[in-house]
Amino acid sequence: MVMRDQLKLFRGQLKSNKEKFLKIIIYINKGEKITLKLPFAFAKNLIENNIFEIIKGVDEGIDLEKVYRLILNALENNLEGEIITYQRKNKDIVRIIII
DSSP, X not given: OHHHHHHHHHHHHHHHHSOOEEEEEEEOTTSOEEEEEEEHHHHHHHHHTTGGGGGTTSSTTOOXXXXXXXXXXXXXXXXXXXXXXXXXXXXXXXXXXXX
């Protein structure tokens, strides 16, 4: 029983130590694709320092502060998977995924 508990603890540590990445994929309506894959700590630093401010105001109706908080909360709570998919008026598609 002790060995089984130690194995569960070890597996939990491995899982929690796995580095998370924020992946942003942008499909541009002209057939181009942009992919960013950023380590969690780096992505968090960029968001906290408003480095993504350059895209603010690109689309009406999107509250980027809420999007940033959603991303940070998802990263800090070890969520994985696609957390945002957004199609802009010009048909560009933005997907944000935690892997």
